[in-house]
Amino acid sequence: MAHEAKSRSGIPLKAFYESPGGDADTLGAPGTFPYTRGRFSQTRSEGSWIQRELSGEGSPAESNALMRYLLELGQTGVDIIGDAPTMSMMDPDHPLAAPTAGTQGVSACCRQDYLELLDGIPISETSVSSSIPAVFSIAGLIHAARQGNVGPEKLRGSTIQVPLYQEDCSYRIHMPVNFRSRLSADCVAYCAETLPRFHVFLEDTYYFSESGLTAIEEMALGFVEIRHLIRQLLGRGIDVDSFAPRIAILLNCSMDFFEEIAKIRATRRLFARMMRDEFGAKDPRSHSVVITSHTSGLAMTAQQPVNNIMRGTLQSLSLVLAGVQAIEISAFDEALRTPSRESHLVSLRTQQIIDLESGAAQVADPLGGSYYVEALTDDIEARIWDMVLEIEAKGDVETLVDQGYFKEIFHTAMERQSQNVASGAENVVGVNVHQMAETDDTMLRDLTDSKFPPCKDHIDRIKAFKAARDPIGLQRGLAPILEASKTDSGNLLALTIDAFEAGATAGEIAGGFRLGCGAAYDPFGQMEPPI
C-alpha cells in the first residue's frame, strides 16, 4: 500500500527515514533484521496499533456490557482482566472469594461464564486478549468460538504466560514451578497446532515489574522466562518456527520517556538475534517479536488524580514512538479503584488523539538515528543481556525460583521504589513535589472515590450451577485432569477444554492439577473435590 502521509503543512512524508548512506548493520531499516526500528517498514494507515483498555468487573454479563461500551467508543481489541479469585484459579463460591468477587475484574470460572463474557463480541475480527490464567482463558475462548461457529484458525489475541514469577509477586495459584512451566508449555504446544493466529506465548513483564524494577531488570527477567519456556518446548521436540511467531511481550511503560523507547528497541534487537543465532529460528516471523504494553499502574497516584491523565499521555506517546503493536493506558483512577467507565473513556480518547491528531504515528521509528536514543538503546541492550547471562550462570532457573532468588529481587525493588519516593530521589508531582492539601485536592474525586460491591448474585448462580450438574459427566471431565497431572502425560489445555464442556469449573480443575502434582486440592483447606 502506498504511503501517502503528509505533515500538517503538506510536506510529503516517507514511510521511514534513514541516514543518506543507509544504516549500519546493527540498526537496519524498519521491518528488517534485527528489527531494532520496528516490525514493519511502514506504519499502517489506520488503527496503527491495537487500542484497548484492560477491563472487567462484576459478573461475566456486566463485563460483557463494559466491553461493548468500549468497542462502541472505538476500542480496536478487547483485553480482559479477572478478579483476584479468577486470577488465582479460585471459584467465586470459595469463602475467601466472596468479599472480593467481581470487584477488581470479571468473575469467570466456567464455560457458561465465558460464553456470557464474549457474547456478541466479534471474536472472528477482533483480537481478544486476557490476563486471566491462560489455560482457562483459552478454553473459554475456544468454547465461545464453537458456540458462535467461528473457526479456531480465525482467533486472534493473546494470553499471558507467567510460569516463573507468579508465586513471588502476582496472583498465587499454589502449584510448583515445574508444573507451572508444564502448564505454559502445554498451552503453547496446543495452540501452535490449533490457533495459528493467536499469541498464546505472551511474556508478561508488566506485572512483576510493578514491584518497581528498573527497565533493565524488567527485560532481563522477561528474557530469562522466555528462554526457559522456549527450552521447555524445544525439549519436547517441537520445532521452534512452529511457535516462535506466536511469542509476544507485554511490557510495562514507566515515566522515563526515552529509556522506555530505548528498552523496546533493544528488546526487539535482542530477541531477533537470540531467536536466529541461539535457537536457530529460520522463519523471519520468528525473529520479530510483537510488543504490546500496559502503561504503569505504579506511576498512577492517588493524589491529584487528574495528573495521571498526563502521565498516561506521555507514556503512550513513548510507546507509539517506539512502534508497539498494542497499547492499554492505565486508568487515571487506578490508584484508588477499579477503573470507572469515565477513566476508560479518557484512556481510549488519549490513544485516539495521539493516533489521529498528533501525527506521531505517521513515520516508523521517528527517533531512529537520534544520537541519544541510539546510544541509550545500545547501552540498555548490553545491560539487559549481561543480567540475563549473570542469572543463567547461577544455575537452573526453576531452582532459583524455589530458592527465593527472584522474590528477593522483587522485594528489594518494592523497598527501593518506596524509599526513592519518600526521599525525593524520584520526583512524583503531587506526591513529593507540588503537593496539595487534601481539602483542595478535589478534582475528579466523585469518580475516584466511588466503590461497588462484590457480585453476590453471581456467586449464588455459580453455587446453583454446581449443585445442578450431572456428577457422572463431571467425573468424566475431571478424572483425566487428575490423571494427566500425576503422570505428566496428555495436554492439560486440551483436557481443560473437555472438562469445561463437562461442567467443571476453574477452581475444580485447578484443584485436580494440584492434587496431581502433590499439593493440596485447596491451598486454604476450605473446599473439597466435587467428586
Added chain:
Amino acid sequence: MQQAKIIIGVMGVDQHENGAVAVMRFLREAQMEVSYAGLFNTSETLIEKALAADVDVIGISCHSWEYIHYLPDLMQRLAAGGREVPVVVGGSVLTARDRMELTELGVAGVFPAGSQPDEMIDAIRDLAAVRVQARSEAAQPA
C-alpha cells in the same frame, strides 16, 4: 530499651505486597520489631498470628476493597475476646470517607496515600507506648 512490636498482614485474596513490604522496611529501620503475617489472612488468622507474636499493634495493608468486609469482623472479634490491640490500616485505595468510617469502627490509625513514613512511625509508637513501657518496667532488674 524495649521496642514497639507490630504485625503487618494483607487480607483475603488481595495479593499486592508493595505497600506492606515498603512499610515494614521503614518500621524496621525505626527499630520496631516487625513480623509479617503475609497474604491470605482472615480476621481470625490475623488475630491468631498477632496474639502468637504478642504484638502491640496490628497493621493491615490493603490494595483491594476487602477491608470493608474484614475490618468490622476483626474489630468485633478483638472486642469480644477482650483484646485491646490497636489496629492501623494503610493503602492507596483508602479515601477520606473510608478514614471516617474506619475511625468510627474503632480503627486507631488510617494511612491513605500520601501518609509520610515519620507520621506512621510516630502514630504506631504512640499506640504501642503503654505496652512498651510495661515491658520496659518488667525488664528492669528488681
